Amino acid sequence: MTKRSLSLLVLAAGLLASAAGIALYSAVNFGLTAIAPQPRFATVSEEEAEVFGRRFEEAFAEGPDAAAALFDGEGLADRVFPSSSPWLTRLTFFISGGGEEVARSFVGGLSQGVGPRGAHQYRGAVEREGETHARFRILYVDGGAAFNDYRLGRRDDGEVRIVDVHTMELAGYLSDAQRTMAAWSDACEPVGIQRLGGYSRDDALMGCVQELIDDEQAEEALDVHGTLSEAARGDRLVARQAVHAAVMLDDADRYLAVLEEVAQRFPDVPLVHKFIYEERLTRGEWSAALDSLDVIVAQYPDPYWTAMRALVLLDGGDRDARATAERAVEADPSFYDGHVVLLQIALANGDLAAADDGLRALVSDFDADPEELATVSGFERLVDLPSYPGAAN
Structure with missing residues (x-):
């Protein structure tokens, strides 16, 4: 998985x-x-x-x-x-x-x-x-x-x-x-038998899809999902089944194709855009990632997404990354992750003075562990900061 x-x-x-x-x-x-x-x-x-x-x-x-x-x-x-x-x-x-x-x-x-x-x-x-x-x-x-x-x-x-x-x-x-x-039914039994028990064809199939998902049989679940009627596929919970199965796929292209198909049918569902956003990030498609992020932000505006936007901008080489992260922290000074993103941006930009200020703030205000942070990708240069434990000041 x-x-x-x-x-x-x-x-x-x-x-x-x-x-x-x-x-x-x-x-x-x-x-x-x-x-x-x-x-x-x-x-x-x-x-x-x-x-x-x-x-x-x-x-x-x-x-x-x-x-x-x-x-x-x-x-x-x-x-x-x-x-x-x-x-x-x-x-x-x-x-x-x-x-x-x-x-x-x-x-x-x-x-x-x-x-x-x-x-x-x-x-x-x-x-x-x-x-x-x-x-x-x-x-x-x-x-x-x-x-x-x-x-x-x-x-x-x-x-x-x-x-x-x-x-x-x-x-x-x-x-x-x-x-x-x-x-929905609760087992992948023949549809004809289930209909004798009172289930509609779609209810029987959707129950089967859920059972296959629970058993982590993603391909089989998507195959059965594809046989549902158009009316059933128009239900948001049923669409979520497709997303749920897709996240278990090893084939990244098929995974993205399933997500985009669901997004076309439900352009305002944040969950599918969240996964598309994450997949676009792994591919280095910064602009497309931000497009998906915008759909989420429209329904759930929050400093968290502002901080995530800053990271996308950083990875894409945009100079506005730091200013964007600062807006996240200004909107919610108690947001730990926002301060961490600011520190990461300072390290990436080689601004060790700003990074040292950021590390001191994380330790004093959030009781952060510098040695643990230094093990995370992107934070390796923490060991070069004056406030890092054991550093020569």
Whole structure:
């Protein structure tokens, strides 16, 4: 498996319910269509979102159980399967753990992807569908970033809780993904047999694609995915399956071709542009990489992307790289990675005085380890700086 797939594959375990749970309630989900969830919570103000965002950031740092406790299981369940859904569908969903289990699985997978050295940081209140969301920036332990917008609601007791999550990874809500996948089969059995069980042809095939992805059979998954109807291929979650399979491919050209095909169908989905951006970087195609980055920034403006733009400019030999990195740090002085990028640019430009100032700031403000940084590609010249441990001053 290629390294580029790690964050996505780890997170996938938490974004979607367990295979056993999906199988249980998909078996009775015949004919289910998307139903608009019924609002049960009062709208949260930006001030309330600010308070809750800081609280949730602390809870996530404490551990998955503390973070999952700030979800409202019933509220999330109502968004997955509203009260107007078939009663047996709701019953089997609750038997499989309901909204509480979805929240635990989601937070558990996310916590694993972030790890002890990543970050899950509150970035402010945003509005989606007329409701307040708390936006979080996720920095994965193995590199890369994503964003989650947690939909908030105030209960009758005055407590603010999370009732859903709009994720950059899914390009949609967690509840919609759960409801969609509940209709899929859970095995690669003959379509004719599955249709006798109540599945549509596409539902049977999509379930098979997911099983092949789970088994890391990327080529086979893409082959089956290619037989889906046009209507099915127009679903964002189904498109994500193609991306999910593509990141496991060893053939870089085929990988990029799959991504670009999905991008043509869904030009505004950040996830696919994130992978295209990363692939263009590996090929040294700086302008094309920035084009993909622009699509992401349009939906998730953040100093992180400004810092990444600075690195692209640096690699492309653009003199604006340092000024771009400085804008990232000015926008968020507490952003560790922004300061690291500034240091990297100073080293690359041979500006050892600026690099030494940057290293001192990283050590004093962020407790950075110079010796560890010096092992990273691009930071080898740290050992030449006066502030490097053991250097002759």
